[in-house]
Amino acid sequence: MSAAISRGKSVGILSNNSAVAVARFLEKVGILSRVAPLIGRVYGRPDLMKPNPHTFRAALDAAGEDASGTVFVGDSTTDIEVAHTVGAPVVGYANKPGKVDAFAAAGATVIVEDMRDIRAALTDHWR
Numbered sequence: 001m002s003a004a005i006s007r008g009k010s011v012g013i014l015s016n017n018s019a020v021a022v023a024r025f026l027e028k029v030g031i032l033s034r035v036a037p038l039i040g041r042v043y044g045r046p047d048l049m050k051p052n053p054h055t056f057r058a059a060l061d062a063a064g065e066d067a068s069g070t071v072f073v074g075d076s077t078t079d080i081e082v083a084h085t086v087g088a089p090v091v092g093y094a095n096k097p098g099k100v101d102a103f104a105a106a107g108a109t110v111i112v113e114d115m116r117d118i119r120a121a122l123t124d125h126w127r
Helices: 002-006 020-028 054-063 075-087 099-106 116-125
Strands: 070-074 090-093 110-112
Touching: 054 075, 070 075, 075 090, 075 099, 075 116, 090 099, 099 110, 110 116
Parallel strands: 070 090, 090 110
Antiparallel strands: none
């Protein structure tokens, strides 16, 4: 996150979880002020959760960005699916066994298995 911010990039979060719950976690770990936009699920509208592109498009609108100028990091095949739907490259974070193959089949742009490798993937793949 620090590397992205130091390069003038914003770091946002979109989640199928409640934005309030995500914000509480980010506040607890001391990084809430560094994340914007933060878009969570729409209350009472499970049909708008990923893989529906609603939250991704809301995040893009809030950030004033075009999908092609972003990189999405996700840990599920639905994350990869929604990134493809909006036209964004995607880093698949394979944090459990079997995800590497699933993410490759889903067409992730880059796949990493360790959180520490996300920075290198972003630096190496998108300059």
